[in-house]
Amino acid sequence: MPLRQHLADTRPLQNPYFRRLWTANIVTVVGAQLTIVAVPSQIYTITGSSAYVGLTGVFGLVPLVVFGLYGGALADALDRRRLLVVTTWGLILTTAAFFVQASLGNRNVWLLLALFSVQQAFFAVNQPTRSAVLPKILDVELLPAANSLSMTLFGAGAVVGPLLGGVLIPIIGLSWLYLVDSLTLFATLWAVTSLPPLPVEGTTGRPGLRSVVDGFSYLGGHPVLRMSFVVDLVAMFFGMPRALFPEVAHVSFGGPPGGGLAYAVLFAAMPVGVVLGGVLSGWVSRVRRQGLAVVVAIVVWGAGVTVLGVAVLLADGPSAPLLTLAAVGLAIGGAADMASSAFRQSMLQASASDAVRGRLQGLFIVVVAGGPRLADVAHGAAAPSLGAGWTITLGGVLTMVGVVLAAALAPAFVRYRA
Structure with missing residues (x-):
């Protein structure tokens, strides 16, 4: 098969609206990753505790759940372009507030965690709205290819951002990283302002609790979509150990407490895998058994x-071979996560009607972003007793066992064809 057929499917970029959104994200995702690196680093520097870093899970999860669900209802009731403009401004202002406090x-x-919660509330409304726009x-x-391209770009930004952030934190400080993130969001503001009016097709009713409940009822009648969330x-719950990265970088690999090379490598390795998987994602558009593909990707x-956890267990100070092994494990996971996310998002976008698409995307963002928040809490709480290495290793094993059991209980999901 020619190499060209293995490379990413770029046909969605021929659409001018998608191309503007995708191009704006080239700079926006780098800035966003700087903040993702800076917040746990600032918390760990202030407290010296992974448990406090894990509290970002609680302070991020609550607004993600509340505003993710309500934001999905808003996305099914209001013009989605207007909602994107408002929430993008909210993200710009909250990120600027991070700069001010630093x-x-x-x-x-606690001030830092509260500000983080406000930012996550705007994010929770913005993301389901943005995802609901793509099928319009x-x-x-073209949806699998578009989602793969988006994941690839996110991964590329997540490589550059942590590398820059981890290296620059000890040199220029946290405040400048927050400022860059705030400024880059203006690119997204330009892209969403350029979209056409995007009213919702069909009758959805007024946004509120009843609207959210109707979204759950719709999902209840579609077991394949429901299992994609499960x-x-x-x-994410068992296999996302990012709350332990500051401790692992400092204690296991001997890096400084507030950044350094090991810290940057741990945050960047998974996105490297996302990028490599995305560059070679031409096969994604040809897969029809998408449910089975999701199960295989999550096992990988x-x-x-698990490979990451073994490397941490063996590490006892600076070690290039073990840090490399840890990075390889994270890169493998990143490539698999890219494929899983592209398939699950495409299944949801293609199967849901436009009148309920925003609410399902709201639930999607609650699971996708909320799962890691729960993982932050669980891993942060388990590490003091089990140690970071065993916590990560057991999490990887439980991920593989859990998804196989879930697939066995839902054969319709495994048989699903696009």
Whole structure:
């Protein structure tokens, strides 16, 4: 088969609206990753505790659940372009507030966590709205390719951002990283402002609790879509050990407490896998048994996390071979996560009606972003007793076992064809 057929399917970029959104993300995702690296680093520097870093799970999860569900209802009731503009402004202002508190030398971890919660509330409304827009501007058969391209770009930004952040934190400080993130969001503001009006097709009613309940009822009648949420929650809850990265970088690999090379490598390795998987994602558009593909991808993800855990167990100070092994495990997991996310998102976008698409995307973001928040809490709480290495290793094993059990209980999901 020619190499060209293995490379990413770029047909969605021929659409001008998708191309603007994708191009704006080239700079926006780098800035966002700087903040993702800076927040746990600032918390760990203030407290010296992974348990406090794990609290970002609680302070991020609550607004993600509340505003993710309500934001999906808003996306099914309001013009989606207008909602994207408003929430993008909210993200710009909250990220600017991160810059202000860091510039003033804030040492109050609770203020930092509260600000993080506000940012996550805007994110929770913005993301389901953005995902619900894609089927309105792209043909259905292009959705797997579009989602792969988006994941690839996110992964590329997540490589550059942590590398820059981990290296620059000790040099220029946290405040400048927050400022860059705030400024890059103006690119997204330009892209969403350029979209056409995007009213919802069909009758959805007023946004509120009843609207959210109707979204759950719709999902209840579609077991394949429901299982797509379950398997991802299994993967994220057991297999996302990012709350332990500051401790692992400092204690296991001998890096400085507030950044350094090991810290940057741990945060960047998984996105490297996402990028490599995305560059070679031409096969994604040709897969029809998408449910089975999701199960296989999550098993590979769990195996990659297990490799990371073994490397941490063996490490006892600076070690290039073991840090490399840890990075390889995370990269394998990243490539598998790219495929899993592209398939699950495409299944949801293609199968749901437009009148309920926003609410299902809201639930999707609750699971996708909320699962890692729960994992932050669980891993942060388990590590003091089990140790970081055993916590990560057991999480990888439980991921593989859990998704296989879930697949056995839902054969319709495994048989699903696009």
